[in-house]
Amino acid sequence: MSIESQLSAVRRSLPEGVTLVAVSKTHPAEAIREAYDAGQRIFGESRPQELREKYEALPRDIEWHMIGHLQTNKVKYIAPFVALIHSVDSARLAEAIQKEAAKCGRVIDILLEIHVAREETKSGWAFDELEAWIATSPFAALPDVRVRGVMGIATNTDDEAVVRRDFEELRRCFERLKPHFGPAFDTLSMGMSHDYPLAVACGATMVRVGTLIFGERDYSAAQH
Template sequence: MSISEQLARVRASLPEGVRLVAVSKTHPAEAIREAYEAGQRLFGESRPQELRAKYEELPKDIEWHMIGHLQTNKVKYIAPFVQMVESVDSARLAEALQREADKCGRQLDILLEIHVADEETKSGWEPDELREYLASEPFAAMPALRVRGVMGIATNTDDEEVIRRDFLALKSLFDELRPRFGADFDTLSMGMSHDYPLAVACGSTLVRVGSLIFGERDYSKTAAL
């Protein structure tokens, strides 16, 4: 099945109001172009240099999301053009994004990445840690950032109840924080190729789907990026 056919199948499975991030990390620009020509405009990448290279090569009306762990010294590669950084997992990263977005004279949309999985390797704020940070009203001093919502990754397991628990925890925190940030706080990014239907059932407004659209990743092609 072609990329355009697989993309159409994923799109057809999403209810109105749920946006699709086509996760194109490690896939070549030609694959992204095929999805673009099929009407997809929102793509997600996890490596800043790879994202920058694809931005330079591909149409400029693509909406790029940074979805992977982002080091503060790599922010400069993507700050001039990325639409949203979904993986803001620390105060240091938020501050770096504020500095670079301000240098570029633009406002940058971000999501706060929350750690809910039963895996220490997953990044993100612990909920209580985030509450403590937000109590100091840090974003009042970061006008170049617009907090749009939260993102998270469920535990990597076949146990649907564990996954559901993680998604409901994210939805609960999203609902808790929404009054603090107001109408712009409208994005709950959760759900990937293997679990996005459950994420949607739990309230996701943005799903990140890669392998169901592009096939399995070929890491060897991007090892040098």
């Protein structure tokens, strides 16, 4: 199956109003170009330097999303051009994004990553800590950061009930935070290749699909 046909199949499966982020991390620029030529414009990457290299090499109308864990000292690599940072999981990171956004003279859109999975290895805010932090009005001090919504990753399990519970929890978090941020807070990013239909059923407005479009990643290349 070609990237174009795989992409088309995923697109057909999504209802209107759900945005597809094609997860291109570890895949070469040529693969991204094939999806681009098939009409895809939003791509997700997880390593700042790789993202920067692809930004330089590919058409400028691509909307690049940072979906992986982001270290504060790496924000500078992507701040001038990134369209959305999904993985904001700490106050320190939000403050680092503010600093780099101000340097670039632009407002950077972010999602707040919330930890709902049953694995401790997954990153993200504990919801009560996030809510307590937001209650102190920290975003008033971050004028160049715009909070667009919430992101999360479900527990890695074949038990659909557990995955559904995680997605429903993310939806509840999204609804509870919405009054703090107003109309721009419109994005619930959840669901990947193996579980995105369930995420959509639970209210996702954005899904992150890689393997179904590009095939399995080359893990030998991914180690370097």
